Amino acid sequence: MAILEKTELIRNAAGRLVPETANGRPQVPYLGVGKYRPIGNIAAPSIRTAADYPDNGDKRVADLETALRKCGLRDGMVISSHHHLRDGDHVALMALEAAARIGVKDLVWFPSASFPSQKGAIELMDSGVIDHIEGSMNGPLGDYCTQGKMRGMGVLRSHGGRWQAIQDGEVHIDIAVIAAPTADSFGNCDGSHGKSACGSLGFALADSIYADQVIVVTDNLVPFPCVPWQVQGNNVDYVVSVDSIGDPARIVSGTTQITRSPDRLRIAELVALFLRDAGIMRDGFSFQAGAGGIALAFVRYLKTMMKEAGVKARFVRGGSTKYLVELLEEGLTDYILDGQTFDLSGVQSIASNPRHVATSPFTSYNYHGKGNFASLVDAVVLGATEVDTNFNANVVTHSDGRLLHGIGGWQNCLAAGCTILAVPSFRDRIPVIVNEVTTLCGPGELIDAVVTERGIAINPRRQDLLNAVKGSKLPIRPLQEIKSEVERICGGMPQRPRLGDRSVAIVKWVDGTVLDSVWQVV
Amino acid sequence: MSVGTETRTWQIGEAGHCGSEIRSDVHVRIEPRDDGGISIDLESRVLPYYGDAIRRQAEEVLEALGVKHARVVIHDEGALPFVIAARIEAAARRSGLGEGTRVLPDLISLPESSPRDRMRRSRLYVPGSEPKYFINAALHGADAIILDLEDSVHPDEKDAARLLVRNVLRAVDFLQCERTVRINQLPLGLEDLEEIIPESPDLILIPKVEASDQILDVHHKIAEIKANYGMTRPIWLMPILESALGIERAYEIATACKEIVALTLGLEDYTADLGVVKTSTGAESFYARQRLVNAAHAARVQAIDSVFGDVGDLEALRVWALNSRAIGFEGMGCVHPLQIPVIHNAFAPTTVEIEKAQRVVAAYHEAQKKGLGVVSLGSKMIDPPVVQRALKLMAQAEAMGRLT
Numbered sequence: 001m002a003i004l005e006k007t008e009l010i011r012n013a014a015g016r017l018v019p020e021t022a023n024g025r026p027q028v029p030y031l032g033v034g035k036y037r038p039i040g041n042i043a044a045p046s047i048r049t050a051a052d053y054p055d056n057g058d059k060r061v062a063d064l065e066t067a068l069r070k071c072g073l074r075d076g077m078v079i080s081s082h083h084h085l086r087d088g089d090h091v092a093l094m095a096l097e098a099a100a101r102i103g104v105k106d107l108v109w110f111p112s113a114s115f116p117s118q119k120g121a122i123e124l125m126d127s128g129v130i131d132h133i134e135g136s137m138n139g140p141l142g143d144y145c146t147q148g149k150m151r152g153m154g155v156l157r158s159h160g161g162r163w164q165a166i167q168d169g170e171v172h173i174d175i176a177v178i179a180a181p182t183a184d185s186f187g188n189c190d191g192s193h194g195k196s197a198c199g200s201l202g203f204a205l206a207d208s209i210y211a212d213q214v215i216v217v218t219d220n221l222v223p224f225p226c227v228p229w230q231v232q233g234n235n236v237d238y239v240v241s242v243d244s245i246g247d248p249a250r251i252v253s254g255t256t257q258i259t260r261s262p263d264r265l266r267i268a269e270l271v272a273l274f275l276r277d278a279g280i281m282r283d284g285f286s287f288q289a290g291a292g293g294i295a296l297a298f299v300r301y302l303k304t305m306m307k308e309a310g311v312k313a314r315f316v317r318g319g320s321t322k323y324l325v326e327l328l329e330e331g332l333t334d335y336i337l338d339g340q341t342f343d344l345s346g347v348q349s350i351a352s353n354p355r356h357v358a359t360s361p362f363t364s365y366n367y368h369g370k371g372n373f374a375s376l377v378d379a380v381v382l383g384a385t386e387v388d389t390n391f392n393a394n395v396v397t398h399s400d401g402r403l404l405h406g407i408g409g410w411q412n413c414l415a416a417g418c419t420i421l422a423v424p425s426f427r428d429r430i431p432v433i434v435n436e437v438t439t440l441c442g443p444g445e446l447i448d449a450v451v452t453e454r455g456i457a458i459n460p461r462r463q464d465l466l467n468a469v470k471g472s473k474l475p476i477r478p479l480q481e482i483k484s485e486v487e488r489i490c491g492g493m494p495q496r497p498r499l500g501d502r503s504v505a506i507v508k509w510v511d512g513t514v515l516d517s518v519w520q521v522v
Numbered sequence: 523m524s525v526g527t528e529t530r531t532w533q534i535g536e537a538g539h540c541g542s543e544i545r546s547d548v549h550v551r552i553e554p555r556d557d558g559g560i561s562i563d564l565e566s567r568v569l570p571y572y573g574d575a576i577r578r579q580a581e582e583v584l585e586a587l588g589v590k591h592a593r594v595v596i597h598d599e600g601a602l603p604f605v606i607a608a609r610i611e612a613a614a615r616r617s618g619l620g621e622g623t624r625v626l627p628d629l630i631s632l633p634e635s636s637p638r639d640r641m642r643r644s645r646l647y648v649p650g651s652e653p654k655y656f657i658n659a660a661l662h663g664a665d666a667i668i669l670d671l672e673d674s675v676h677p678d679e680k681d682a683a684r685l686l687v688r689n690v691l692r693a694v695d696f697l698q699c700e701r702t703v704r705i706n707q708l709p710l711g712l713e714d715l716e717e718i719i720p721e722s723p724d725l726i727l728i729p730k731v732e733a734s735d736q737i738l739d740v741h742h743k744i745a746e747i748k749a750n751y752g753m754t755r756p757i758w759l760m761p762i763l764e765s766a767l768g769i770e771r772a773y774e775i776a777t778a779c780k781e782i783v784a785l786t787l788g789l790e791d792y793t794a795d796l797g798v799v800k801t802s803t804g805a806e807s808f809y810a811r812q813r814l815v816n817a818a819h820a821a822r823v824q825a826i827d828s829v830f831g832d833v834g835d836l837e838a839l840r841v842w843a844l845n846s847r848a849i850g851f852e853g854m855g856c857v858h859p860l861q862i863p864v865i866h867n868a869f870a871p872t873t874v875e876i877e878k879a880q881r882v883v884a885a886y887h888e889a890q891k892k893g894l895g896v897v898s899l900g901s902k903m904i905d906p907p908v909v910q911r912a913l914k915l916m917a918q919a920e921a922m923g924r925l926t
Contacts, residue, residue, distance in 0.1 A: 262859035263658045400570040428545065428600030429568045453661055489657060491579075491603040494571030 009503070009517075014392075016440050018514040019503045022153045023108075023132065025170070027506070028513045033443055036511040042368060043169040045210055057186040057224060059239045064217060065098040067238040068175065071213040073099060076106045076131075077174040080211060082204035083113035084179070084191055084340060088250030091179035091217045093120050094242075100129040108152070110171060111135040112162060112203040113406045117250065125150055134171060135162070136396075136406020137505075145504055146403045148520040154403070154505030156396060156518070158411035159339070160365025160372065161508050163206045167368045170512060176207035176214045178231060179245045183218035187236025188229035191341075192351035192358075194220030196245050198252060199320070199341020199350045201230045202360035208235040219245045230358055253343050258300060258323075259293030263424060263453045268297035270474070271381055271422050271451045276305045277472040278465055280379050280418055288317035288380040288413060289324075291342040294422045295381050299323040306332055317364070317377055320346035320356065328355060337373060339364055339409060365412035367511045372412075380416035384423050386437045389480050391444030391459045393421060394437040396507065399430055400497045401438055401521045403505065411510050414446035418465065425452040425486045430494060433483040438499075440516040441507055454482050498522055535617025537682045538609035540597040546654035548601035550613040553593040560584055560591070566598035579603060583610045587620030603627060604693035605653040605686065612682035624717075627693045635755045636700045636724035638783050641665050641921055642824055643853040643869045644862050645702065649674035650683035656690050659699075662859035663866070666700035671714050672707065672729050680706065684717045691721035700724045702760070708736055712743050719747040722755050725783070730791065731761040732768045734778035741779045758783040760826070764791035769810045772817030784824035786855070787814050790831075802838045804845075815850035829855030836864050843868030871919045879919075882912035 007019040012029035021027060028036060053059065061067045079099065081092035092111060097120070099107060105128050109121065116139040124130045125144065132152025137145050145154045157165055165171045180189035181196045191201040196219055208214050208231045216231070221241045226233075259265060271294070275281040281302065289295035300323055306312065312331065316324055318338035322345035327333045329349075336356045341347050349356045364373045374380075385405070386394040395410045397403050413419065423432050432452070448465060450457045457479035458465050469476055487493050500520035509515040532554035540549035562580050566573060576598060584594065587610075594610075601609070604627040614620035645666035648655045651674070659667050669690060675683040687703060703718050704727040705711035711728065718726075728740055737759065744757055759781045763769050769792070776785050789807050793800040800806065811827065818825035827846040830839045843865050846854055853869060856862055871879070881899060886909045889897040897904040919925050 262662055265860070266658075266661055429602060430571055430600070453658055489602060491572065491575055494568075495574055497570040 016516040030513040030515045067215045078108045080110040080173045080176045084198040085246040087115040088247040095177040106131040142403035157508045158407045159361040159409045160412040163361045163366040173211035176211035178204045180218040182220045184224040184226040187233030188226040200358035205360045272301035278468040283311045285378045325349040375415040377416040379418040380413040391447040393442040397439040401499045535613045537612035548598040550609045551595040552613045552617045563595045586625045604689040608686040608689045650687045660696040688717045725758040737778035760784045764788035765795045776821035785818040786826040789828040827851040827854035833858040879912035879915045
């Protein structure tokens with residue numbers, strides 16, 4: 001793609017204007033929840049022949065550049081990476097910079113997520129090595145995109161949507177580069193051990209299965225076999241040993257800190273009280289909460305309430321942290337089903353406790369699976385940048401149009417029995433409850449409650465929840481009422497920032513249809 | 523108004539705070555000049571949303587203050603309108619402009635006035651110069667919010683904090699909380715009253731009281747301001763005893779005027795006065811606390827305990843608060859919202875107490891019905907004070923939501 005193409009816009013079922021094509025590929029506009037049912041066969045890798053691989057299983061090559069050359073790297077290829085090393089990752093940029101040295105152009109970088117420390121990719125986009133990023137863009141990369149500087153169009157997908165896009169052939173990975181905290185020379189690898197341990201490697205699984213060529217990069221090469229293995233060496237072409245795959249301090253936090261902000265603690269407590277009083281917290285229930293300050297505090301409050309009520313969960317879903325590990329170790333949950341591991345306690349637990357199980361976007365989130373775990377979860381607690389009075393929510397852009405966050409598993413989690421957005425009602429004078437979200441990421445019909453420091457709004461579609469909390473002491477209020485109160489506090493409704501009419505990225509729904517556009521910020 | 527063009531008493535005036543660590547505040551710099559009108563230079567982290575509103579508000583406030591020619595630089599960190607108004611007014615006054623003019627934000631409807639004997643289990647201190655804490659302070663369920671002008675405000679910020687707290691009283695809804703202000707030590711505290719009293723706070727805390735004269739000074743000043751403004755709503759007083767002398771005069775102070783509803787004490791200053799170390803068990807202040815409780819009860823006002831400073835140790839707080847209640851206090855101060863539920867639980871009647879009171883009250887009603895003068899429970903005769911205490915405890919338990 002030489003330059004961002006001018007494309008026709010079409011209004012989708014959510015009423016949002018979206019481009020008909022992206023990066024030269026025709027797109028299906030969003031049709032509604034569960035409405036899109038593509039036909040055909042799931043994508044498959046080409047046939048491999050074991051005779052082409054060394055009998056002694058030693059797939060090591062000297063360095064990443066050699067591996068990329070052996071993979072036949074050329075212009076326009078799709079290079080993938082995973083984000084289990086989070087802001088501490090060195091491998092993705094190492095690979096892209098090696099590609100630049102080889103002299104190729106117009107690559108598509110297909111990370112499972114990108115982080116601020118990978119802002120070096122901006123230079124590679126400026127110089128034309130990378131055409132565009134298909135994956136979440138945080139901070140500086142998001143800014144670069146919304147400033148309209150990226151040549152191709154950004155494609156934002158959920159974790160499940162990434163697996164879906166690989167399986168239905170929308171994205172074909174030419175070369176997958178997998179950072180591995182422990183690996184053997186055959187390519188078996190795992191994330192739970194080694195100096196750069198990160199817990200699960202689930203985000204790299206699809207890449208290992210479907211990419212034409214797979215390179216494993218490790219800083220902890222062990223003699224065969226690497227046990228346990230999460231990625232199978234049978235899918236791996238080359239193994240590269242390096243001094244360091246990342247900065248351990250930024251891969252996992254030593255200890256995750258619970259917020260001390262009284263307002264956030266109040267939100268967390270209200271979420272826990274809501275689960276209790278709505279009858280969702282009962283013996284054998286399940287929930288998922290992330291690693292944000294409110295989510296962590298919520299787990300602590302819920303734990304106290306579970307003990308008081310004498311109930312335990314069947315399973316909880318990670319991102320795991322010390323607080324989930326405590327639930328497991330104190331017998332308050334039978335299992336942790338873990339998508340990613342956020343702190344040292346989580347890493348130690350997944351490495352040693354058989355009830356702490358690594359999952360992948362396939363088991364948890366994939367639209368093309370025969371079901372997935374996300375819809376089996378009783379309640380999920382999520383954040384959002386904005387929510388409108390119909391409960392539609394935004395998680396990627398701020399109200400000024402800047403793209404600052406990825407979708408992650410957020411969209412996939414909306415399938416839970418009860419989806420709760422735990423958000424402050426305003427941030428820095430900027431109301432969170434708005435007339436219309438800047439970017440639609442989650443359809444309001446899937447969002448059941450919004451918990452703010454000023455009260456809890458239940459989606460009127462959930463009469464069952466409204467009935468369940470009747471007679472409780474919870475501050476249940478209409479969303480519109482909270483909105484009006486906040487606007488009074490903030491001195492009226494905010495101005496609508498002016499956005500350009502050029503779509504610089506698209507937001508995919510979990511089924512691969514286009515839910516919304518991200519517009520260039522003028 | 524006159525701005526002294528001839529005398530040239532102007533100077534650059536600045537107020538408020540900005541920086542990446544600052545939230546919900548605004549820094550305003552006013553540079554008066556002879557002509558050229560008003561120029562506003564605005565930087566704000568909410569510029570795309572409220573840039574126009576901030577400009578408009580700044581122009582209105584400056585006009586109301588009579589500032590006609592000045593270069594104004596505003597660096598905003600997401601301050602709410604009542605904060606912006608207070609900071610502009612403070613900067614203008616510091617620059618020598620706007621003297622004698624108040625620019626008041628819209629008044630939200632005043633809550634009911636505060637009953638003399640209302641429940642005062644917890645009072646949450648909020649620093650008077652920290653805008654970020656005001657707006658949600660009441661959400662945490664304290665019985666009272668204290669907008670503090672005294673120890674939490676730097677001496678150089680007293681004038682600005684006073685304007686901020688005044689605006690807070692007009693613009694922030696404190697829900698169920700009693701709206702209270704801790705003024706500065708006299709005589710500075712009397713200047714605080716000039717700004718604060720017209721906004722109808724429910725109660726004034728008077729720090730470092732050692733003599734009833736101090737109470738009377740405050741009493742007269744408030745009466746004078748209320749008369750000027752034609753105000754009739756009660757404004758209660760809570761003296762804080764913070765010295766050996768103050769404790770010795772507790773009863774005299776508690777009875778100095780009829781607006782006094784409670785006595786409390788400040789243990790940091792008290793222990794400093796004694797030259798002893800303040801401990802988490804409080805053995806060194808036991809006499810002072812017990813003496814205050816006795817004086818307060820003698821004067822028929824509430825006895826309220828000091829604050830518990832260690833925010834991290836909620837268990838020690840719980841023990842302290844249980845002990846407080848046991849020796850006759852009805853509440854204590856909080857420096858963090860996390861302390862509020864701990865204190866409320868500690869000051870609530872226990873199940874055993876409630877059950878006993880229920881039996882006493884039932885026996886009392888039974889005796890009334892039978893026309894008996896003597897109330898008895900089993901083989902025991904119940905004295906009238908015991909009945910009274912049981913009735914009070916039941917009322918408390920009801921108010922604290924402990925009766926099912």
